[in-house]
Amino acid sequence: MCVTCGCGDTDGATMTLHEVEHEHEHVHADGTRHTHSHARGIAGVPFRQDTLGPAHVHLHETLPVRESFQVHESLQVHETDSVQEAELSVPGRDERTIQLEAQILGKNQLTAERNRGWLSAKNILALNLVSSPGAGKTTLLERTLTDLKAELPISVVEGDQATSNDAERIRATGVPAVQINTGTGCHLDADMLERALAALKPRSASLLMIENVGNLVCPALFDLGERAKVVIFSVTEGEDKPLKYPHMFAAARVLLLSKTDLVPHLRFDTERALANALAVNRRLEVFRLSAFSGEGLPQWYGWLKSEFAACRGAPP
Amino acid sequence: MHELSITRSVVAIVAERAAGQKVTRVRLEIGALSAVMPDAIRFCFGICAADTPLAGAVLDIDEIPGLGICNDCGTEVNLTALIGRCPECGTANLRLTAGQELNIKEMELASCA
Numbered sequence: 160m161c162v163t164c165g166c167g168d169t170d171g172a173t174m175t176l177h178e179v180e181h182e183h184e185h186v187h188a189d190g191t192r193h194t195h196s197h198a199r200g201i202a203g204v205p206f207r208q209d210t211l212g213p214a215h216v217h218l219h220e221t222l223p224v225r226e227s228f229q230v231h232e233s234l235q236v237h238e239t240d241s242v243q244e245a246e247l248s249v250p251g252r253d254e255r256t257i258q259l260e261a262q263i264l265g266k267n268q269l270t271a272e273r274n275r276g277w278l279s280a281k282n283i284l285a286l287n288l289v290s291s292p293g294a295g296k297t298t299l300l301e302r303t304l305t306d307l308k309a310e311l312p313i314s315v316v317e318g319d320q321a322t323s324n325d326a327e328r329i330r331a332t333g334v335p336a337v338q339i340n341t342g343t344g345c346h347l348d349a350d351m352l353e354r355a356l357a358a359l360k361p362r363s364a365s366l367l368m369i370e371n372v373g374n375l376v377c378p379a380l381f382d383l384g385e386r387a388k389v390v391i392f393s394v395t396e397g398e399d400k401p402l403k404y405p406h407m408f409a410a411a412r413v414l415l416l417s418k419t420d421l422v423p424h425l426r427f428d429t430e431r432a433l434a435n436a437l438a439v440n441r442r443l444e445v446f447r448l449s450a451f452s453g454e455g456l457p458q459w460y461g462w463l464k465s466e467f468a469a470c471r472g473a474p475p
Numbered sequence: 476m477h478e479l480s481i482t483r484s485v486v487a488i489v490a491e492r493a494a495g496q497k498v499t500r501v502r503l504e505i506g507a508l509s510a511v512m513p514d515a516i517r518f519c520f521g522i523c524a525a526d527t528p529l530a531g532a533v534l535d536i537d538e539i540p541g542l543g544i545c546n547d548c549g550t551e552v553n554l555t556a557l558i559g560r561c562p563e564c565g566t567a568n569l570r571l572t573a574g575q576e577l578n579i580k581e582m583e584l585a586s587c588a
Binding site: 255256257258259260261262263264265266344345346376377379380402405406409438439441 | 477480481484485488489492500503510511556557558567568577578579580581582583584586
């Protein structure tokens, strides 16, 4: 498994398209793209590390000896295809310090941007659906596909640790789907989506729904190249879930409050739950819906159609 | 547990830049609001570094506190969570300015002399 997605050394993410199962081994050679801006350092002035100020002045105490404070007079703004490094030679020392300035998730980000460009060029609206396990992502997706497939060409990428059950449920609606099994991995990454796109070959001017692994933590950190993250929050969860898992709610653009048909049977305070979500991310667009009763679905479909139209007219 | 995959990423990036030379120290920058726990990275680092040029390397982590600016009144606000209010005007209309860093700052190579 790759360095950004997983926990196992030997188990690659598995992709299943229809009946054909592929094993993919991928080892990342990190040619990390890097965009970074620095305030210019003040040459000749010794600074301690702890004087690093809010302007992110780039002065380092890189060596264990007091007299060797290093002043790294850095570029003001640079954008290159590789990790920036400046090698400092230190007379009398056995060690060499190399400035890296590498974004740890840079490789994933680079692939995500490539995916985004590819999707945009083909006028494909890609949405990354995220939630806890059991919030109703697949059920909502089945209903959405059934209701919209006559109007919009749609395809689906399904992510789960194991089984191709969800892709089979999606295919039963007549929509093409590819299943990614992440093995021990807890989220999809941009590389997995890139390979899924190659297998799925979604048509131009279509809607691509990516159902991420059920997990409210890790998928928040990994951009896939989608136009937006859609977080699904069901009324059978606690109202404070957005406060407990703020990163996902902060990363999402749309919140679907699902299973609203169950509210009469629960002690769920809808207004408090939504207030919590909006406290984390005041720009969230909120839809309340039930895939079972159909309540709220027209508004959700309306958003999908307008976003689809916008995607065809403008870059994300 | 994304810290394990993130630590693997750190080891892979540093090992590639080291090009076979032994790495003695690695310095990371992790923001308090990055959803990555420094202690979990430290826990994973020794395991991930084993049998690589980073084996035995010291891991330094600079933890960057969360900071925001109030979009309404311009006050700088210290943030310990993604949710916060401006202490001056009470609004929640804050823009995050620091605390989401996830970078490898530098590495130290043993002398090849």
